[in-house]
Amino acid sequence: MDGSGDIQAGQPLLEVEAATIQYESEAAVVVAIHQVSFSVRKGERFVILGRSGCGKSTLLKAIGGYLTPVEGRITLHGKPIGSAGPDRMVVWQDPDQLLPWKTVRQNVVYPLTLTGVSKAEANERADAFIAMVDLTRAADQYPHQLSGGMKMRVAVARGLAMKPAVLLMDEPFAALDALTRHRMQDELLRLQAETGATVVFVTHDIAEACKLATRILVLSPHPGQVKANLDVGRFASREALADAVGSLIHDAGARA
Amino acid sequence: MSGPEHFIVEKVEAPAGARILKPIPWWVQFKNNGMVRRVFVVLAIFLVWELAARQANSPLLLPSVGDTLKALVASFKAGDMGIVSYIGESLKSLLAGFVLGTIIAAILTVFAVNTRIGEDFLSTVTSAFAPLPAVAIFPLALMWFGISWTSVVFITTWATVFPVAVAMFQGFRGVSQTLRFVGRNFGLSGFRHTVSILIPAALPSIMTGLRSGISNAFRALVALEMVIGAATGAGGLGWFVMAEKQNLEIPTVFAGILAIMAVGLAFEGLFAVIEQRTVRRWGMLH
Numbered sequence: 444m445d446g447s448g449d450i451q452a453g454q455p456l457l458e459v460e461a462a463t464i465q466y467e468s469e470a471a472v473v474v475a476i477h478q479v480s481f482s483v484r485k486g487e488r489f490v491i492l493g494r495s496g497c498g499k500s501t502l503l504k505a506i507g508g509y510l511t512p513v514e515g516r517i518t519l520h521g522k523p524i525g526s527a528g529p530d531r532m533v534v535w536q537d538p539d540q541l542l543p544w545k546t547v548r549q550n551v552v553y554p555l556t557l558t559g560v561s562k563a564e565a566n567e568r569a570d571a572f573i574a575m576v577d578l579t580r581a582a583d584q585y586p587h588q589l590s591g592g593m594k595m596r597v598a599v600a601r602g603l604a605m606k607p608a609v610l611l612m613d614e615p616f617a618a619l620d621a622l623t624r625h626r627m628q629d630e631l632l633r634l635q636a637e638t639g640a641t642v643v644f645v646t647h648d649i650a651e652a653c654k655l656a657t658r659i660l661v662l663s664p665h666p667g668q669v670k671a672n673l674d675v676g677r678f679a680s681r682e683a684l685a686d687a688v689g690s691l692i693h694d695a696g697a698r699a
Numbered sequence: 700m701s702g703p704e705h706f707i708v709e710k711v712e713a714p715a716g717a718r719i720l721k722p723i724p725w726w727v728q729f730k731n732n733g734m735v736r737r738v739f740v741v742l743a744i745f746l747v748w749e750l751a752a753r754q755a756n757s758p759l760l761l762p763s764v765g766d767t768l769k770a771l772v773a774s775f776k777a778g779d780m781g782i783v784s785y786i787g788e789s790l791k792s793l794l795a796g797f798v799l800g801t802i803i804a805a806i807l808t809v810f811a812v813n814t815r816i817g818e819d820f821l822s823t824v825t826s827a828f829a830p831l832p833a834v835a836i837f838p839l840a841l842m843w844f845g846i847s848w849t850s851v852v853f854i855t856t857w858a859t860v861f862p863v864a865v866a867m868f869q870g871f872r873g874v875s876q877t878l879r880f881v882g883r884n885f886g887l888s889g890f891r892h893t894v895s896i897l898i899p900a901a902l903p904s905i906m907t908g909l910r911s912g913i914s915n916a917f918r919a920l921v922a923l924e925m926v927i928g929a930a931t932g933a934g935g936l937g938w939f940v941m942a943e944k945q946n947l948e949i950p951t952v953f954a955g956i957l958a959i960m961a962v963g964l965a966f967e968g969l970f971a972v973i974e975q976r977t978v979r980r981w982g983m984l985h
Contacts, residue, residue, distance in 0.1 A: 509880060527883040537877040543981045544899045554885040587982025 454521075455482035456641055457506065457609050462515035464498065464505050474666040475501040478515070481660050481672055483609065483643060488635060490656035491645045492688065493695070498667030499645045503613050506643065507533050519608055529558050532602035536614045538594040541586040541601075547573060548582040551601045558605065572604040573597075575634060592623040599631065603638055612644045616651070628654055649692060653685045661688060663695030670695045762950040771954035782939060782958055789935035789962065792848070793920050796855020797913050803856065804864035804912070811868045821868060825861045833858035833919035837926070846930045851923060858919040859912040866908025870901030902977060903984045910970045914963060921959055936962065 464476040475498035483489045493499045504510045506517055508527035517524050524531070532554075534540070541550045551569035556562060573582050576596040586594055595615055602610050616624040628651060635642055646652055652659050653675075661670040671691050678684040729735055745764050752763040762770075774782040810817030833854055840850040874897055882896035898905070924937025934942075940955035978984040 507880075507884070509883070526888075527880070528886050529884065531884075533880065533884050535877050535880065537875065539875065540877045540881055542878070542881070542896070542899070543983050544902070544977070557885050557887070585981050 456485045456520065457483040457643070458518045458521075459502075459506070460516050460518070462502070462505065462512040462517060464501055464510060464512045466501065466510075476505070476512075477666040477668050479662070479667065479669055480515075481669065483641060483658075485641050486639050487641055488632075488655055488657045489641075489643045490652045490659045491643065491662060492649065492652040492659055492692070493647065493662035493667065493670075494664055494692065495647055497662040497664035497695075499647075499662055500613055502662075502667065503533075503611055503643065503645045506609075507531050507611050529554060529605050530608045532605045532607040532610055534595070534598045534602050534610065534612045534615045536617050538591040538618055539586070540598050541594055543586050546583050546585055547578060547589070547597050550586070550597060551604050554601065554605055568604050569600075572600040575603075575637065576600045576630065590623075591619055592627060595619065595627060596630070599634065603634060603640055607640075609641045609643055612642060614645055614647070617646070617648075624651075631655065649685060649688050653681055653688060659684075659688060661691045661695065759947065759949050762953055766950040767953040767957065770948070770950035771957060774951060774954055782936075782955065785934055785936050785939040785955075786958060786962060789917075789920060789924065789937070792851045792855055792924075792935060793913070793917055795852045796857075796916050796920070797859050799852065800856040800859025800912060800916065801863055801909065804860050804867055804908075807860070807864045808867040808871065811864075812871050818868075821864060825865050828861055833915065834922045834926075837923060846927050850927070851920065854923050855916040855920050858916040862915050863908040863912035866904045866911070867901065870904025870908070871897055873904065874900040906970065906974055906978060906984075910967070913966050913970075917963055917966070 459479060459481050461478050461480050462476060463474065463478055465472050465474050467473075479502060481489075491499045491502060501510065505512055506524070508524055508531065519530065541547075542553070545553060548566075548569055551573060552562075552565045555565035555568060560568070570579070570582070573579055576599060578593060578596055578600070581589060581593060586597070589597070598615070616627045619627060631642075632655065634640070644652075644655055646655075656675050658675060659671075659673045661673065662668065663670040673684070673688070675684060678687065723731075748761075749764045752758075752761045755761045758766065771782070778784075807817070807821055811821040812818075836857060837850070837854060840853045844850040844853060878896060878900050879892075882892045887895055920935065921937040924935035925941045926937075936955060936959050940952055940959070943949075943951040943955060974984060
């Protein structure tokens with residue numbers, strides 16, 4: 444069923460099995476995600492799509508290891524995920540996710556050295572990924588000297604340079620202006636093709652989902668549940684996909 | 700003037716290769732330099748002082764600028780008996796209290812950040828002691844430690860702890876969840892997370908706290924030295940001023956006050972330089 448067909452075909456990389464996630468507000472315990480299951484294969488661009496309040500970011504945080512499901516399990520390479528770690532690098536929505544006291548290059552090098560990569564190799568790899576996001580000229584600048592889009596590109600470079608099992612992206616382009624957002628989407632497609640990275644991408648933007656995804660998981664809100672799990676390859680055209688996703692989202696909203 | 704108006708941005712160097720429309724004349728640059736303007740203010744104050752002194756014509760009440768500066772230079776040259784040794788004594792008391800106070804503040808902050816009761820303790824204690832000048836607990840120090848250097852260090856420590864602890868705590872509190880998550884994403888936790896992520900991220904507040912801690916401690920110290928300087932054996936600048944007053948060496952009294960101001964300003968300057976090279980350079984403080 445999956446076209447990529449390498450050794451791990453049929454063997455999912457990341458599996459979420461009947462995960463239920465609750466959070467505590469001041470007055471009540473609320474179910475954010477209810478019995479959600481899906482699996483992500485190597486090299487996929489897996490988009491989790493839903494309206495605000497459907498728990499999609501919560502789900503991503505659980506995969507990242509920042510939250511623990513009350514039921515169900517999440518496995519990576521068949522093993523339960525531990526707490527947050529560099530095998531699941533995250534690109535957050537907040538543009539201020541770079542360490543302000545480090546230059547662009549240091550921001551990419553630092554996490555590499557923490558995982559035991561030698562200084563020389565870390566520098567080399569950082570420069571390669573900074574070049575890949577077209578920021579070589581800004582490598583010695585501090586984050587506050589960069590635009591929002593540039594900061595996002597550094598965050599993507601930092602994530603990819605770590606060669607994580609899966610790159611998690613939490614509405615990374617939502618804070619950017621429309622032009623920059625479209626450029627970043629194109630750039631992400633190019634980077635993903637070049638690196639073959641597995642990406643789990645959360646968004647509320649149907650067009651963005653249709654443009655980026657190889658697979659779309661549509662969540663319905665209150666509590667977040669799987670509405671549909673679509674293989675993008677089965678749709679004849681982008682328009683057909685967008686129509687189908689649009690009506691699913693509309694449906695999910697109306698029922699809530 | 701015709702043509703488009705230009706706008707002024709603060710402290711931006713012309714990027715290499717930028718087309719320069721016109722250079723800014725040197726006297727305008729001079730006028731726009733804050734340091735230059737401040738030197739002018741100081742000179743103006745000295746001028747008013749000098750005129751007032753000549754008008755009053757009473758060296759015992761208001762010595763002239765010239766006499767004061769002469770007394771200052773003479774005292775600097777006087778070696779062991781002079782002002783330099785008193786400055787040294789003040790700095791010793793100040794730094795001892797400041798370092799000790801900062802360590803205690805750090806410990807309090809660790810408790811406040813990690814436990815709810817620690818937070819309650821810190822916020823209650825700081826709001827209770829905030830209106831109390833540090834010298835006000837001097838009678839207690841006197842009872843517990845007598846007239847001794849220990850009492851002096853106790854007061855400067857006390858004066859340091861609360862401003863530093865409050866600022867540190869607020870600094871840690873203010874670190875964004877995103878940066879905390881980023882640190883955990885790198886696999887950092889516990890002590891390494893604190894040192895590598897939280898402390899640098901909280902540095903702007905920490906610097907502000909250290910700055911107000913040392914100036915608070917210095918103010919308390921000078922006041923205290925005026926009361927017990929000689930008796931503790933740790934004379935210090937406060938005592939220097941009081942002693943010279945008793946000797947009716949009034950120009951030297953004024954010189955001593957100038958020296959107290961200079962020491963305070965020197966610390967301000969030191970912190971300004973550190974901030975310029977760290978948090979301002981990183982765009983964490985504007």
